Amino acid sequence: MEQTPRSVLRFLIIAVGGVLFATVPMSLGTASASRSPFISPASSEYVALGDSYSSGEGLQSNAATYIPPSNADGCHRSVDAYPVSVAENLNLSLGQFETYGSGGFVACSGATSKDLFNGENGEPSQLSALSPETHWVTITDGGDDLHFSNVLIACLGVRASVTVGAATKSYTQSGVVHEGKTCDSYLDSATSLLKVTQGTSPEEAELEHVYAQIFVRAPNAEIAVLNYPQLFTQSSPPAFCPVAGGASLFSVFKVRSAQLGIGYSKSQVSKFNLVESELDSAIASAVSDMSALGHNIQLVDVNSLTKASAIPCNVATNGQSDINTLRFSVSSPLRTLVDNCHFDLAHLLSLRPFVSCPANEADVFLQHIVATETFHPKRGANNTMARAVEALFDQAPTSTTTLNPNLSTTMP
Numbered sequence: 001m002e003q004t005p006r007s008v009l010r011f012l013i014i015a016v017g018g019v020l021f022a023t024v025p026m027s028l029g030t031a032s033a034s035r036s037p038f039i040s041p042a043s044s045e046y047v048a049l050g051d052s053y054s055s056g057e058g059l060q061s062n063a064a065t066y067i068p069p070s071n072a073d074g075c076h077r078s079v080d081a082y083p084v085s086v087a088e089n090l091n092l093s094l095g096q097f098e099t100y101g102s103g104g105f106v107a108c109s110g111a112t113s114k115d116l117f118n119g120e121n122g123e124p125s126q127l128s129a130l131s132p133e134t135h136w137v138t139i140t141d142g143g144d145d146l147h148f149s150n151v152l153i154a155c156l157g158v159r160a161s162v163t164v165g166a167a168t169k170s171y172t173q174s175g176v177v178h179e180g181k182t183c184d185s186y187l188d189s190a191t192s193l194l195k196v197t198q199g200t201s202p203e204e205a206e207l208e209h210v211y212a213q214i215f216v217r218a219p220n221a222e223i224a225v226l227n228y229p230q231l232f233t234q235s236s237p238p239a240f241c242p243v244a245g246g247a248s249l250f251s252v253f254k255v256r257s258a259q260l261g262i263g264y265s266k267s268q269v270s271k272f273n274l275v276e277s278e279l280d281s282a283i284a285s286a287v288s289d290m291s292a293l294g295h296n297i298q299l300v301d302v303n304s305l306t307k308a309s310a311i312p313c314n315v316a317t318n319g320q321s322d323i324n325t326l327r328f329s330v331s332s333p334l335r336t337l338v339d340n341c342h343f344d345l346a347h348l349l350s351l352r353p354f355v356s357c358p359a360n361e362a363d364v365f366l367q368h369i370v371a372t373e374t375f376h377p378k379r380g381a382n383n384t385m386a387r388a389v390e391a392l393f394d395q396a397p398t399s400t401t402t403l404n405p406n407l408s409t410t411m412p
Contacts, residue, residue: 046092047104047129047218048083049116050140053228054107056081058324058376067105073121075108080379083107083138085386090393092136104129112144113206117213130217137214137223138389142279145203146190151275152375153366155183155268156326158337158355159240160249160348163257171351172240172265176337187271194278203279207286215295223297224389225287227280229306229381230273231323233313237269241313243326247334252343260334261315262326269313276303300388306381322381328368336364 048054056078060066063076070077078084083105087094094104106126108115116126130137143149157174174183181189193203214223232241242263249258264272280303287299309322318325341357348354377385 045104045134046083046087046094046136046138047134047221048081048086048094048107048138049126049129049214050107050138050226051111051144052076052107052109052376053140053143053226054081054083054138055109056084056107056382057109058374059379059382070108073123074110075121075123077105077107080382081105081107082382082386082389085383086138086389086393089386089390104134107140110144110149111141113141113210115144116141116210127213127217130214130221132218132220134218134221136393137218137221138226139210139214139223140226140228141210142203142207142283143228145206146193146275146279147186148190148275148279149375150180151183151186151190151272153369154181154186155264155272156243156262157264157268158334159242159261159263160343160354161257161259161261162249162253162255162345162348164255164349168257169349169351170240171348171354173353173355174265174268176341176355176357183268187275190275191278194275194282200285201282204282204286204289207283208289211286211290211295211297215290215297221296222393223295224300224392225283225297226300226302226385226389227283228276229302229323229377229385230310231276231375232264232269232272233310234273234307237266237313239266240264241266241269241311242315243311243318244328244334245315247338249338249343252338253345255345260338262334263313298392300385300392302381302385302388305384305388306377309380322378322384324374324376324378326369327374336368337361340364 052058055070055076056066057076059078059080060071060076064071066075067077067079069075083094086092087104106123106129108120108123108126111120111126119125155174156176157172158176159170159172161168161170163169194201196204211223211225214221240261240263242261244262246259246261248256249260250256252258280301284299284301287297290297306322309320311318311321311323311325337355337357340361341355344354344356
């Protein structure tokens with residue numbers, strides 16, 4: 001699938017539409033013009049709903065190896081995602097999920113709460129996979145409501161350091177990668193959805209609505225709601241948190257000590273952690289409220305389980321984290337900036353914004369981001385999520401998992 005600068009961002013950008021209550025969409029739209037209208041799938045006793053943290057975004061070697069048709073439509077469901085492991089280890093039927101629109105593995109990368117009702121990427125409403133025969137449901141939801149992926153791109157900054165004589169000067173400049181709105185605007189929007197007034201927040205109310213509608217369609221289900229893995233360390237993050245390897249600025253400044261890095265400031269990392277904490281609090285409150293109404297719903301606190309393996313903000317040890325950092329399709333991720341932008345040494349030495357780029361440089365830079373791997377859980381984190389869900393469900397085997405026996409070899 002050809003990827004333009006903005007299609008590369010498709011997996012990092014979510015669009016919020018209006019709520020549309022629909023049990024079975026009448027058609028699949030333009031993305032499915034060659035397919036027949038969607039027919040409600042055979043019942044699955046386990047249904048995995050949600051966004052990229054449930055679909056397994058980033059777990060495949062390339063987009064083509066995700067489970068069809070999600071490898072082509074962008075939903076990116078992986079055979080290594082935690083729902084597949086849960087189904088296998090608890091011997092639950094997840095259905096023939098490798099067939100378009102069928103079975104219980106319907107999580108889709110980039111899905112917002114509203115997308116669970118409307119469908120996404122030409123696929124039907126995720127909630128249409130539910131039925132009275134559904135006994136177990138897992139879901140991650142909320143991160144894309146906050147445009148958190150946009151936050152992580154818009155807030156990227158570059159940090160230049162240069163040693164002249166005995167003095168080393170370093171300065172971080174944010175907003176070099178233009179992403180629709182500014183970093184602060186995205187953060188303000190996310191914060192507004194999490195602001196609690198009269199005992200609840202807009203996001204908590206949205207989540208409660210989703211959970212309630214799951215029970216409408218699957219009244220006999222037990223729901224395991226997973227919150228989000230810890231992305232960045234909370235233990236004394238450094239002044240600058242690098243999320244990819246750096247590049248030399250020798251060709252620009254003719255000073256061998258000059259280096260360029262990409263990442264976030266300490267204050268930004270603290271804000272990200274705060275937003276994530278507030279989102280997880282909203283998820284916990286929504287689950288608690290639904291449970292108080294007598295529904296069989298429980299929280300899986302993935303955040304607590306993954307704190308120790310969050311991104312440590314150290315280039316040398318970032319790879320040891322269970323979360324992918326910023327990934328690029330080129331060996332030197334900052335090479336395009338070094339080659340195409342103007343760097344001012346005098347500004348850097350006086351600790352002022354030191355780089356200016358042509359209008360199209362953001363698109364050129366973003367073309368090299370491997371969005372399908374950036375800031376998503378690796379296999380270790382997915383295994384942690386699976387074990388926590390299994391411990392919660394903790395039930396005896398009741399059926400045989402329905403999987404394609406060729407998946408293990410055809411879907412590496």
